[in-house]
Amino acid sequence: MKVKVFLQLNTSVRCTSSKERLRPKSMGLMLKILIYLYLCAAVCVPQMSWLPCQFIDEHVFLNNEGHTETDLIHREAMLQFGQKGDAPVNQNAITFLVTGSKLDLRRYIEGVEAEQLECELRRYSTQGIHVRWPVKGAEEYNRWFSCTLKHTNGLFTIISFLRHPTDRPPSGQQDYRSWPAITDREIFTTTVVMVLQTQTPSVIAGLRTEQKLHCHFAVDHKTPNITVEWHFQHRGERAKLFSHTSRTGQNQGTGVGLRALAGGDASYKLPLTKMSSEGMYVCSVSVMPLFASLDISLHIEEAPVVSLNVGPTLLMQEGQEQKVICEAEKYYPLDVEIVWYQGPAMSGQRVGAPLPKVLQNILLSSHRHNQDKTYSLSAFFYLQPSLSDSGRQYTCSVSHKSLRVPIRKSFILTVEEPSSWIFTLIVVFVVVILLIILVMMLPQLLSGKRSAQKKPY
Numbered sequence: 001m002k003v004k005v006f007l008q009l010n011t012s013v014r015c016t017s018s019k020e021r022l023r024p025k026s027m028g029l030m031l032k033i034l035i036y037l038y039l040c041a042a043v044c045v046p047q048m049s050w051l052p053c054q055f056i057d058e059h060v061f062l063n064n065e066g067h068t069e070t071d072l073i074h075r076e077a078m079l080q081f082g083q084k085g086d087a088p089v090n091q092n093a094i095t096f097l098v099t100g101s102k103l104d105l106r107r108y109i110e111g112v113e114a115e116q117l118e119c120e121l122r123r124y125s126t127q128g129i130h131v132r133w134p135v136k137g138a139e140e141y142n143r144w145f146s147c148t149l150k151h152t153n154g155l156f157t158i159i160s161f162l163r164h165p166t167d168r169p170p171s172g173q174q175d176y177r178s179w180p181a182i183t184d185r186e187i188f189t190t191t192v193v194m195v196l197q198t199q200t201p202s203v204i205a206g207l208r209t210e211q212k213l214h215c216h217f218a219v220d221h222k223t224p225n226i227t228v229e230w231h232f233q234h235r236g237e238r239a240k241l242f243s244h245t246s247r248t249g250q251n252q253g254t255g256v257g258l259r260a261l262a263g264g265d266a267s268y269k270l271p272l273t274k275m276s277s278e279g280m281y282v283c284s285v286s287v288m289p290l291f292a293s294l295d296i297s298l299h300i301e302e303a304p305v306v307s308l309n310v311g312p313t314l315l316m317q318e319g320q321e322q323k324v325i326c327e328a329e330k331y332y333p334l335d336v337e338i339v340w341y342q343g344p345a346m347s348g349q350r351v352g353a354p355l356p357k358v359l360q361n362i363l364l365s366s367h368r369h370n371q372d373k374t375y376s377l378s379a380f381f382y383l384q385p386s387l388s389d390s391g392r393q394y395t396c397s398v399s400h401k402s403l404r405v406p407i408r409k410s411f412i413l414t415v416e417e418p419s420s421w422i423f424t425l426i427v428v429f430v431v432v433i434l435l436i437i438l439v440m441m442l443p444q445l446l447s448g449k450r451s452a453q454k455k456p457y
Contacts, residue, residue: 047106050089051079053096053119053147057182075184077121079147081106084189094186096121096145096162101191102220108158108197109149118150123179124161126289133163133193135221141166144290145190150201157201159292162190193220196285196292203298205277206402207332207372211270213296215283218264227286228266230255234279241281242268275300275332275373301402302374304331308396308409317418318387325380326396326409330370336400338364338379343393356395383413390415 055077063069077094080086088095098105109117124144132140142163149158168180199214219226223246230242230253242253244261251258255268266283278300284293309325316322328336341356361381368376379396395410 047081048109048114049081051114051117051119052090052093053077053079053121055094055121055182058123058179060179075182079119079121088185088187091185094182094184095188096147097187097189098162099189099191101193103160103192103195103218105147105149105158105160105192105195108156108195112151116152118148118152120148120150121162122146122148124290129289131289134224135193141169143188145188146292154202156197156199157294159196159294160192161194161290161292162188163193164188164190191220194218194285194287194290194292196283196294198283198294198296200296201294203296204301205273205298207274207300207302207374208272211273211298213268213270213281213283213298215266215268215294215296216264217266217285219287224287228256228261229282229284229286230266230268231282231284232279233282234276270298273298273300300332302330302332303402304328304336304398304400304407306396306398306407306409308411310411312410313412313414315414315416316383316385317416318385319418320384322383323380324383324394324411325378326398327376327378328398328400329376330372330374331376331400331402332374333401334367334375336375336377336398338362338377339397339399340379340381341395341397343395345388345391356393359394385413385415387415387417389413 055075057073057075059071059073061069061071075094076090076092077096078088078090079096079098080089081098084097084099086097088097122145124146126144130141133142143166145162145164147160147162149160150156195218197214197216200212203211203213205211215230217226217228226246228242228244229240232239232241240253242251242256244251244256244258255270256266257269260267266285268281268283270277270281278298281296281298282293283296284291286292305328307327307329309327310322314322314324326338326340328338340359340362342359343356344354359381362379363381365378365380370376383394385392390413392413393410394413395408397406397408399406
Protein backbone atom coordinates (compact mmCIF):
# COMPACT_ATOMS: atom_id res chain seq x y z
CA MET A 1 0.00 0.00 0.00
CA LYS A 2 1.41 3.36 -0.99
CA VAL A 3 0.62 6.55 0.88
CA LYS A 4 1.06 9.94 -0.73
CA VAL A 5 1.32 13.04 1.42
CA PHE A 6 1.13 16.51 -0.15
CA LEU A 7 2.21 19.62 1.75
CA GLN A 8 1.34 23.07 0.58
CA LEU A 9 4.21 25.39 1.55
CA ASN A 10 4.40 29.13 1.11
CA THR A 11 7.30 30.15 -1.08
CA SER A 12 7.56 33.70 0.24
CA VAL A 13 10.00 34.28 3.07
CA ARG A 14 9.98 37.25 5.40
CA CYS A 15 12.89 38.03 7.71
CA THR A 16 11.92 38.47 11.36
CA SER A 17 13.84 39.52 14.39
CA SER A 18 15.00 36.95 16.95
CA LYS A 19 12.58 38.39 19.48
CA GLU A 20 9.54 37.85 17.29
CA ARG A 21 7.33 35.02 18.51
CA LEU A 22 6.27 32.09 16.31
CA ARG A 23 2.93 32.75 14.72
CA PRO A 24 0.14 30.15 14.48
CA LYS A 25 0.82 29.85 10.74
CA SER A 26 4.43 28.79 11.43
CA MET A 27 3.26 26.37 14.09
CA GLY A 28 0.88 24.76 11.62
CA LEU A 29 3.70 24.38 9.10
CA MET A 30 5.86 22.61 11.66
CA LEU A 31 2.96 20.33 12.59
CA LYS A 32 2.53 19.35 8.92
CA ILE A 33 6.21 18.52 8.65
CA LEU A 34 6.06 16.33 11.77
CA ILE A 35 3.00 14.49 10.42
CA TYR A 36 4.77 13.93 7.11
CA LEU A 37 7.84 12.50 8.83
CA TYR A 38 5.69 10.22 10.97
CA LEU A 39 3.76 8.86 7.98
CA CYS A 40 6.94 8.41 5.99
CA ALA A 41 8.51 6.40 8.82
CA ALA A 42 5.40 4.23 8.97
CA VAL A 43 5.17 3.42 5.27
CA CYS A 44 8.81 3.49 4.21
CA VAL A 45 9.79 0.41 6.23
CA PRO A 46 10.02 -2.34 3.60
CA GLN A 47 7.91 -5.43 4.18
CA MET A 48 8.56 -8.86 2.78
CA SER A 49 6.27 -9.47 -0.18
CA TRP A 50 7.22 -13.07 -0.95
CA LEU A 51 9.34 -15.89 0.37
CA PRO A 52 10.64 -19.02 -1.42
CA CYS A 53 9.56 -22.21 0.32
CA GLN A 54 9.68 -25.97 0.09
CA PHE A 55 6.32 -27.68 -0.22
CA ILE A 56 6.62 -31.15 1.34
CA ASP A 57 3.88 -33.12 -0.35
CA GLU A 58 2.85 -36.55 0.87
CA HIS A 59 1.81 -39.58 -1.09
CA VAL A 60 0.09 -42.08 1.21
CA PHE A 61 -0.46 -45.61 -0.06
CA LEU A 62 -0.72 -49.25 0.99
CA ASN A 63 2.28 -51.43 0.25
CA ASN A 64 2.16 -55.06 -0.87
CA GLU A 65 1.90 -56.20 2.76
CA GLY A 66 -1.11 -53.98 3.43
CA HIS A 67 0.77 -51.45 5.57
CA THR A 68 0.43 -47.68 5.13
CA GLU A 69 3.51 -45.96 3.76
CA THR A 70 4.20 -42.32 2.97
CA ASP A 71 6.47 -40.90 0.30
CA LEU A 72 7.66 -37.32 0.84
CA ILE A 73 7.89 -35.22 -2.32
CA HIS A 74 9.82 -31.93 -2.20
CA ARG A 75 8.29 -29.34 -4.49
CA GLU A 76 9.01 -25.68 -5.22
CA ALA A 77 6.57 -23.21 -3.71
CA MET A 78 6.19 -19.50 -2.96
CA LEU A 79 4.68 -17.84 0.08
CA GLN A 80 3.32 -14.61 -1.40
CA PHE A 81 1.69 -11.77 0.53
CA GLY A 82 -0.93 -9.69 -1.25
CA GLN A 83 -4.56 -9.50 -2.22
CA LYS A 84 -6.91 -11.93 -3.86
CA GLY A 85 -6.31 -12.03 -7.61
CA ASP A 86 -2.65 -10.98 -7.50
CA ALA A 87 -0.46 -12.56 -10.16
CA PRO A 88 2.06 -15.10 -8.85
CA VAL A 89 5.67 -13.97 -8.50
CA ASN A 90 6.92 -17.32 -9.76
CA GLN A 91 4.58 -18.86 -12.30
CA ASN A 92 6.46 -22.16 -12.24
CA ALA A 93 5.93 -22.78 -8.52
CA ILE A 94 2.98 -23.57 -6.29
CA THR A 95 1.80 -20.23 -4.91
CA PHE A 96 0.28 -19.79 -1.48
CA LEU A 97 -1.20 -16.30 -1.64
CA VAL A 98 -1.61 -15.00 1.91
CA THR A 99 -4.28 -12.31 2.03
CA GLY A 100 -5.10 -9.90 4.83
CA SER A 101 -6.56 -11.12 8.12
CA LYS A 102 -6.31 -10.24 11.79
CA LEU A 103 -2.99 -12.10 11.85
CA ASP A 104 -0.14 -10.71 9.76
CA LEU A 105 2.58 -13.31 9.48
CA ARG A 106 5.08 -10.68 8.37
CA ARG A 107 4.90 -9.02 11.78
CA TYR A 108 6.69 -12.02 13.26
CA ILE A 109 9.63 -11.77 10.85
CA GLU A 110 10.18 -8.01 10.70
CA GLY A 111 13.81 -7.05 10.19
CA VAL A 112 14.77 -10.53 9.00
CA GLU A 113 16.18 -11.08 5.51
CA ALA A 114 14.70 -13.78 3.30
CA GLU A 115 18.10 -15.52 3.20
CA GLN A 116 17.90 -15.96 6.99
CA LEU A 117 14.65 -17.92 6.85
CA GLU A 118 13.86 -21.56 6.18
CA CYS A 119 10.28 -21.95 4.95
CA GLU A 120 8.46 -25.27 4.80
CA LEU A 121 4.85 -25.81 3.73
CA ARG A 122 2.82 -28.98 4.25
CA ARG A 123 -0.71 -30.20 3.97
CA TYR A 124 -2.42 -30.45 7.34
CA SER A 125 -4.65 -33.37 8.23
CA THR A 126 -7.58 -32.76 10.57
CA GLN A 127 -7.83 -36.52 11.11
CA GLY A 128 -11.35 -36.58 9.68
CA ILE A 129 -12.66 -33.90 12.09
CA HIS A 130 -14.83 -31.26 10.44
CA VAL A 131 -15.31 -27.96 12.26
CA ARG A 132 -16.57 -24.76 10.63
CA TRP A 133 -14.03 -22.04 11.29
CA PRO A 134 -15.88 -19.29 13.25
CA VAL A 135 -14.96 -16.13 11.34
CA LYS A 136 -17.10 -13.80 9.28
CA GLY A 137 -17.57 -14.89 5.69
CA ALA A 138 -15.91 -18.28 6.21
CA GLU A 139 -16.86 -21.08 3.87
CA GLU A 140 -18.35 -24.27 5.24
CA TYR A 141 -15.31 -26.33 4.27
CA ASN A 142 -11.59 -25.64 4.27
CA ARG A 143 -8.32 -27.10 3.10
CA TRP A 144 -5.59 -26.65 5.66
CA PHE A 145 -1.87 -26.08 5.28
CA SER A 146 0.87 -25.55 7.85
CA CYS A 147 3.77 -23.15 7.33
CA THR A 148 6.94 -23.45 9.44
CA LEU A 149 9.46 -20.61 9.47
CA LYS A 150 12.84 -21.09 11.14
CA HIS A 151 15.69 -18.63 11.54
CA THR A 152 18.91 -20.08 10.17
CA ASN A 153 20.76 -19.02 13.35
CA GLY A 154 18.15 -20.62 15.60
CA LEU A 155 16.68 -17.34 16.86
CA PHE A 156 13.04 -18.40 16.49
CA THR A 157 10.58 -20.95 15.13
CA ILE A 158 7.11 -20.02 13.88
CA ILE A 159 4.28 -22.39 12.99
CA SER A 160 1.23 -20.94 11.28
CA PHE A 161 -1.91 -22.43 9.76
CA LEU A 162 -3.21 -21.31 6.37
CA ARG A 163 -6.91 -21.72 5.59
CA HIS A 164 -8.01 -22.18 1.97
CA PRO A 165 -11.83 -22.10 1.65
CA THR A 166 -13.43 -24.75 -0.54
CA ASP A 167 -16.91 -25.96 -1.38
CA ARG A 168 -15.81 -29.58 -1.45
CA PRO A 169 -17.14 -31.53 1.59
CA PRO A 170 -14.91 -34.00 3.42
CA SER A 171 -14.88 -37.57 2.16
CA GLY A 172 -15.77 -39.02 5.56
CA GLN A 173 -12.44 -40.82 5.93
CA GLN A 174 -8.95 -39.78 6.89
CA ASP A 175 -8.28 -36.81 4.62
CA TYR A 176 -4.70 -37.82 3.89
CA ARG A 177 -6.05 -40.90 2.07
CA SER A 178 -8.00 -38.78 -0.40
CA TRP A 179 -6.01 -35.58 -0.77
CA PRO A 180 -6.64 -33.98 -4.14
CA ALA A 181 -3.63 -33.60 -6.42
CA ILE A 182 -1.82 -30.25 -6.54
CA THR A 183 -0.38 -29.09 -9.85
CA ASP A 184 2.99 -27.35 -10.15
CA ARG A 185 1.46 -23.96 -10.97
CA GLU A 186 -1.57 -24.07 -8.68
CA ILE A 187 -2.50 -20.98 -6.66
CA PHE A 188 -4.08 -21.18 -3.20
CA THR A 189 -5.65 -18.04 -1.77
CA THR A 190 -5.29 -18.36 1.98
CA THR A 191 -5.49 -16.50 5.26
CA VAL A 192 -3.45 -17.00 8.41
CA VAL A 193 -5.76 -18.22 11.18
CA MET A 194 -3.35 -19.30 13.93
CA VAL A 195 0.29 -18.68 14.84
CA LEU A 196 2.51 -20.41 17.39
CA GLN A 197 5.97 -18.95 18.02
CA THR A 198 9.01 -19.46 20.22
CA GLN A 199 12.07 -17.25 20.50
CA THR A 200 13.94 -19.90 22.47
CA PRO A 201 14.01 -23.03 20.28
CA SER A 202 17.26 -24.05 21.96
CA VAL A 203 18.33 -22.96 25.44
CA ILE A 204 21.74 -23.40 27.07
CA ALA A 205 21.64 -22.93 30.84
CA GLY A 206 23.96 -23.35 33.77
CA LEU A 207 23.08 -25.09 37.00
CA ARG A 208 20.91 -23.33 39.58
CA THR A 209 19.60 -20.69 37.16
CA GLU A 210 16.04 -19.62 36.36
CA GLN A 211 14.94 -20.00 32.74
CA LYS A 212 11.91 -18.80 30.81
CA LEU A 213 10.93 -20.90 27.80
CA HIS A 214 9.19 -18.60 25.35
CA CYS A 215 5.95 -19.70 23.69
CA HIS A 216 3.37 -17.31 22.23
CA PHE A 217 0.19 -17.98 20.25
CA ALA A 218 -2.44 -15.97 18.42
CA VAL A 219 -5.78 -16.87 16.81
CA ASP A 220 -7.78 -14.82 14.31
CA HIS A 221 -11.02 -14.81 16.36
CA LYS A 222 -11.91 -13.95 19.93
CA THR A 223 -12.56 -16.37 22.80
CA PRO A 224 -11.64 -19.55 20.97
CA ASN A 225 -12.02 -22.90 22.67
CA ILE A 226 -8.32 -23.37 23.28
CA THR A 227 -6.14 -25.86 25.13
CA VAL A 228 -2.54 -25.09 26.12
CA GLU A 229 -0.18 -27.74 27.44
CA TRP A 230 3.47 -28.14 28.36
CA HIS A 231 5.22 -31.52 28.41
CA PHE A 232 8.73 -32.62 29.31
CA GLN A 233 10.45 -35.40 27.39
CA HIS A 234 13.70 -37.10 28.32
CA ARG A 235 15.07 -40.53 27.46
CA GLY A 236 11.75 -41.86 26.22
CA GLU A 237 9.70 -40.63 29.16
CA ARG A 238 7.03 -37.94 28.88
CA ALA A 239 5.51 -35.94 31.74
CA LYS A 240 2.85 -33.22 31.74
CA LEU A 241 3.99 -29.98 33.36
CA PHE A 242 1.01 -27.70 32.74
CA SER A 243 -2.44 -27.78 31.17
CA HIS A 244 -5.14 -25.15 30.65
CA THR A 245 -8.52 -25.50 28.94
CA SER A 246 -10.43 -22.28 28.29
CA ARG A 247 -13.79 -24.01 27.90
CA THR A 248 -13.79 -25.47 31.42
CA GLY A 249 -11.28 -23.08 33.00
CA GLN A 250 -9.42 -26.03 34.50
CA ASN A 251 -5.68 -25.78 35.16
CA GLN A 252 -3.14 -28.42 36.04
CA GLY A 253 0.41 -27.75 37.10
CA THR A 254 2.30 -24.48 37.41
CA GLY A 255 4.86 -22.44 35.53
CA VAL A 256 2.56 -20.45 33.20
CA GLY A 257 0.96 -17.16 34.27
CA LEU A 258 -2.80 -17.19 33.71
CA ARG A 259 -2.99 -13.44 33.11
CA ALA A 260 -0.31 -13.64 30.47
CA LEU A 261 -1.99 -16.71 29.00
CA ALA A 262 -5.13 -14.68 28.34
CA GLY A 263 -3.04 -12.44 26.06
CA GLY A 264 -1.46 -15.35 24.20
CA ASP A 265 1.72 -15.67 26.26
CA ALA A 266 2.12 -19.32 27.20
CA SER A 267 5.78 -19.06 28.24
CA TYR A 268 6.89 -21.54 30.86
CA LYS A 269 9.00 -20.44 33.84
CA LEU A 270 11.43 -23.12 34.83
CA PRO A 271 12.56 -23.22 38.48
CA LEU A 272 16.25 -23.41 39.41
CA THR A 273 17.85 -25.76 36.92
CA LYS A 274 19.51 -29.03 37.84
CA MET A 275 20.80 -31.94 35.82
CA SER A 276 17.36 -33.51 35.62
CA SER A 277 16.08 -30.32 33.94
CA GLU A 278 17.94 -31.18 30.73
CA GLY A 279 15.68 -32.47 27.97
CA MET A 280 12.96 -31.47 25.51
CA TYR A 281 10.10 -29.16 26.49
CA VAL A 282 7.01 -29.20 24.27
CA CYS A 283 4.57 -26.29 24.10
CA SER A 284 1.32 -27.28 22.39
CA VAL A 285 -1.80 -25.29 21.50
CA SER A 286 -5.04 -26.79 20.25
CA VAL A 287 -7.97 -24.96 18.64
CA MET A 288 -10.22 -27.52 16.99
CA PRO A 289 -9.55 -28.83 14.42
CA LEU A 290 -5.97 -27.46 14.58
CA PHE A 291 -3.13 -28.64 16.77
CA ALA A 292 0.42 -27.29 16.84
CA SER A 293 3.42 -27.97 19.04
CA LEU A 294 6.91 -26.53 19.36
CA ASP A 295 9.93 -28.39 20.69
CA ILE A 296 12.29 -26.40 22.92
CA SER A 297 15.52 -28.15 23.87
CA LEU A 298 17.27 -27.30 27.15
CA HIS A 299 20.95 -28.16 27.48
CA ILE A 300 22.89 -27.89 30.73
CA GLU A 301 26.42 -26.52 30.43
CA GLU A 302 28.62 -25.83 33.43
CA ALA A 303 32.06 -24.28 33.01
CA PRO A 304 35.03 -25.96 34.73
CA VAL A 305 36.81 -24.47 37.72
CA VAL A 306 40.54 -24.63 36.95
CA SER A 307 43.33 -24.60 39.54
CA LEU A 308 47.00 -25.57 39.94
CA ASN A 309 48.66 -27.20 42.95
CA VAL A 310 51.50 -24.65 42.76
CA GLY A 311 51.57 -20.88 43.06
CA PRO A 312 52.33 -18.28 40.38
CA THR A 313 56.05 -18.91 40.94
CA LEU A 314 57.73 -22.21 41.73
CA LEU A 315 61.23 -22.34 43.27
CA MET A 316 63.12 -25.60 42.83
CA GLN A 317 66.67 -26.84 43.00
CA GLU A 318 68.32 -28.57 40.09
CA GLY A 319 67.64 -32.29 40.20
CA GLN A 320 64.62 -31.94 42.49
CA GLU A 321 61.31 -33.53 41.40
CA GLN A 322 57.89 -31.90 41.73
CA LYS A 323 54.45 -33.24 40.74
CA VAL A 324 52.52 -30.44 39.01
CA ILE A 325 48.73 -30.89 38.77
CA CYS A 326 46.14 -28.97 36.75
CA GLU A 327 42.66 -29.61 38.08
CA ALA A 328 39.44 -29.03 36.09
CA GLU A 329 36.44 -29.43 38.39
CA LYS A 330 32.63 -29.33 38.30
CA TYR A 331 32.10 -29.14 34.53
CA TYR A 332 29.31 -30.52 32.36
CA PRO A 333 28.95 -32.14 29.86
CA LEU A 334 31.71 -34.71 30.01
CA ASP A 335 34.11 -33.79 27.19
CA VAL A 336 37.00 -31.57 28.30
CA GLU A 337 40.51 -31.05 26.92
CA ILE A 338 43.52 -30.23 29.11
CA VAL A 339 46.84 -29.28 27.50
CA TRP A 340 50.11 -28.31 29.19
CA TYR A 341 52.44 -25.86 27.42
CA GLN A 342 56.09 -25.12 28.15
CA GLY A 343 57.24 -21.64 27.21
CA PRO A 344 60.77 -20.39 26.53
CA ALA A 345 62.99 -19.17 29.34
CA MET A 346 62.28 -15.55 30.20
CA SER A 347 64.91 -13.03 29.07
CA GLY A 348 65.13 -9.35 28.34
CA GLN A 349 64.78 -10.00 24.60
CA ARG A 350 61.24 -11.20 23.77
CA VAL A 351 61.22 -10.45 20.02
CA GLY A 352 61.63 -13.61 18.00
CA ALA A 353 61.21 -15.89 21.02
CA PRO A 354 60.08 -19.43 20.15
CA LEU A 355 56.45 -20.37 20.65
CA PRO A 356 55.40 -22.50 23.62
CA LYS A 357 55.51 -26.22 22.93
CA VAL A 358 53.02 -28.85 24.03
CA LEU A 359 54.27 -31.15 26.76
CA GLN A 360 53.93 -34.82 25.84
CA ASN A 361 54.60 -36.53 29.16
CA ILE A 362 51.19 -35.65 30.58
CA LEU A 363 49.17 -38.14 32.62
CA LEU A 364 45.39 -37.93 33.04
CA SER A 365 43.32 -39.12 35.95
CA SER A 366 40.05 -40.91 35.46
CA HIS A 367 36.88 -38.80 35.27
CA ARG A 368 35.44 -38.24 38.72
CA HIS A 369 31.65 -38.02 39.06
CA ASN A 370 30.60 -35.41 41.62
CA GLN A 371 27.43 -35.50 43.72
CA ASP A 372 25.74 -32.85 41.56
CA LYS A 373 26.47 -35.05 38.47
CA THR A 374 29.21 -32.76 37.20
CA TYR A 375 32.66 -34.09 36.36
CA SER A 376 36.26 -33.45 37.40
CA LEU A 377 39.56 -34.35 35.74
CA SER A 378 43.21 -33.66 36.45
CA ALA A 379 46.25 -33.58 34.16
CA PHE A 380 49.69 -33.80 35.78
CA PHE A 381 53.36 -34.35 35.07
CA TYR A 382 56.59 -34.77 37.05
CA LEU A 383 58.94 -31.83 36.70
CA GLN A 384 62.72 -32.42 37.02
CA PRO A 385 64.24 -29.12 35.92
CA SER A 386 67.78 -28.15 35.01
CA LEU A 387 69.32 -24.73 35.40
CA SER A 388 68.44 -23.96 31.74
CA ASP A 389 64.74 -24.30 32.61
CA SER A 390 64.86 -21.39 35.01
CA GLY A 391 62.51 -18.61 33.89
CA ARG A 392 60.27 -20.89 31.82
CA GLN A 393 56.52 -20.38 31.96
CA TYR A 394 54.31 -23.45 32.18
CA THR A 395 50.67 -23.02 31.19
CA CYS A 396 47.68 -25.31 31.63
CA SER A 397 44.95 -24.70 29.02
CA VAL A 398 41.44 -26.11 29.58
CA SER A 399 38.88 -26.18 26.74
CA HIS A 400 35.22 -27.06 27.21
CA LYS A 401 31.93 -26.71 25.36
CA SER A 402 30.74 -24.10 27.85
CA LEU A 403 33.74 -21.83 27.23
CA ARG A 404 34.18 -19.37 24.37
CA VAL A 405 37.93 -19.29 24.96
CA PRO A 406 40.05 -21.73 26.99
CA ILE A 407 40.84 -21.08 30.64
CA ARG A 408 44.61 -20.71 31.19
CA LYS A 409 46.56 -21.02 34.44
CA SER A 410 50.34 -20.45 34.48
CA PHE A 411 53.36 -20.46 36.76
CA ILE A 412 57.01 -19.38 36.27
CA LEU A 413 59.77 -21.76 37.27
CA THR A 414 62.93 -20.62 39.08
CA VAL A 415 65.77 -23.15 39.37
CA GLU A 416 68.68 -22.80 41.83
CA GLU A 417 71.94 -24.71 42.10
CA PRO A 418 71.88 -27.42 44.75
CA SER A 419 73.97 -26.69 47.88
CA SER A 420 77.13 -28.87 48.42
CA TRP A 421 76.54 -31.74 50.87
CA ILE A 422 80.15 -31.62 52.06
CA PHE A 423 79.86 -27.95 53.00
CA THR A 424 76.60 -28.64 54.73
CA LEU A 425 78.13 -31.55 56.62
CA ILE A 426 81.07 -29.40 57.78
CA VAL A 427 78.75 -26.65 58.99
CA VAL A 428 76.64 -29.13 60.91
CA PHE A 429 79.77 -30.73 62.45
CA VAL A 430 81.17 -27.38 63.58
CA VAL A 431 77.85 -26.41 65.13
CA VAL A 432 77.64 -29.71 67.01
CA ILE A 433 81.23 -29.36 68.35
CA LEU A 434 80.55 -25.83 69.55
CA LEU A 435 77.42 -26.97 71.34
CA ILE A 436 79.34 -29.79 73.08
CA ILE A 437 82.10 -27.42 74.20
CA LEU A 438 79.50 -24.99 75.49
CA VAL A 439 77.74 -27.71 77.46
CA MET A 440 81.04 -28.91 78.99
CA MET A 441 82.23 -25.42 79.97
CA LEU A 442 78.91 -24.24 81.31
CA PRO A 443 79.31 -25.82 84.84
CA GLN A 444 82.78 -24.32 85.28
CA LEU A 445 81.55 -20.90 84.26
CA LEU A 446 78.67 -21.14 86.71
CA SER A 447 80.93 -22.27 89.62
CA GLY A 448 83.45 -19.48 88.93
CA LYS A 449 80.63 -16.97 89.01
CA ARG A 450 79.41 -18.24 92.42
CA SER A 451 82.97 -18.03 93.88
CA ALA A 452 83.34 -14.49 92.76
CA GLN A 453 80.08 -13.57 94.48
CA LYS A 454 81.14 -15.15 97.87
CA LYS A 455 84.69 -13.52 98.05
CA PRO A 456 84.69 -10.71 100.75
CA TYR A 457 85.79 -7.27 99.82
